[in-house]
Amino acid sequence: MNDFTLFLKKFIRHGTAIASLAPSSRKLSLATVANIDWANTHTLLELGAGTGPITAVIAEKARPDCRIMALERDPDFVERMKVRFANVPNVEVIQGDVRNLPEILAERGLESVDAVVSGLPIPSFPPDLQEALFDNVRKVLKPGGPFSQITEMPWVYLRLYRKYFDNVRFRFEPRNLPPAGAYHCSGPKASVGA
Numbered sequence: 001m002n003d004f005t006l007f008l009k010k011f012i013r014h015g016t017a018i019a020s021l022a023p024s025s026r027k028l029s030l031a032t033v034a035n036i037d038w039a040n041t042h043t044l045l046e047l048g049a050g051t052g053p054i055t056a057v058i059a060e061k062a063r064p065d066c067r068i069m070a071l072e073r074d075p076d077f078v079e080r081m082k083v084r085f086a087n088v089p090n091v092e093v094i095q096g097d098v099r100n101l102p103e104i105l106a107e108r109g110l111e112s113v114d115a116v117v118s119g120l121p122i123p124s125f126p127p128d129l130q131e132a133l134f135d136n137v138r139k140v141l142k143p144g145g146p147f148s149q150i151t152e153m154p155w156v157y158l159r160l161y162r163k164y165f166d167n168v169r170f171r172f173e174p175r176n177l178p179p180a181g182a183y184h185c186s187g188p189k190a191s192v193g194a
């Protein structure tokens, strides 16, 4: 089964937990990571890696010694990712949930990372999971580090990300089906009420 068919099957079965009909295109993946300073990125955490289109672009762009950790909850996607990146020594595919980010990093001897890239369906998350996610991002992202988030709803969630970050920019990418883009954020806010 190809990535597209697997993705579509998962979307039909799990709906908003997947939140997209197809894996991100290469153009969207490139737009998503366009805010990353690759020369100074030594550790990068990707959240909701799916079948790995953004991971592939990260692996191309990153320094060879950059430690790339790609987190995904779905076991079938994880299995596919493990095969796909088996020969890329600086990519580690991790099965886990974003609720457990600090523990996942601690198990790897890390407290923080230089950059976080997310393909998570954050707007579909229940409020407690949204809060837990941004709390964890605040804990694990190094000061000044970028947080990049894909979206298939251009501009719609600017207010959501501005609730959690001091700096938020939207980058439109029309060469995706549907037209999409990425939020480029930094400066997680110290504390956010519901």
Ligand SMILES: C[S@@+](CC[C@H](N)C(=O)[O-])C[C@H]1O[C@@H](n2cnc3c(N)ncnc32)[C@H](O)[C@@H]1O
Pocket (backbone or CB within 6 Å): 017, 018, 019, 020, 022, 023, 024, 047, 048, 049, 050, 051, 052, 053, 054, 071, 072, 073, 074, 077, 096, 097, 098, 099, 118, 119, 120, 121, 150
């Ligand atoms: C919209 S898809 C994006 C997949 C891929 N990054 C891409 O761009 O094609 C969202 C992914 O987030 C994963 N996901 C959803 N909730 C998660 C959670 N709580 N922890 C880890 N991954 C999660 C889903 O399994 C799915 O693979």
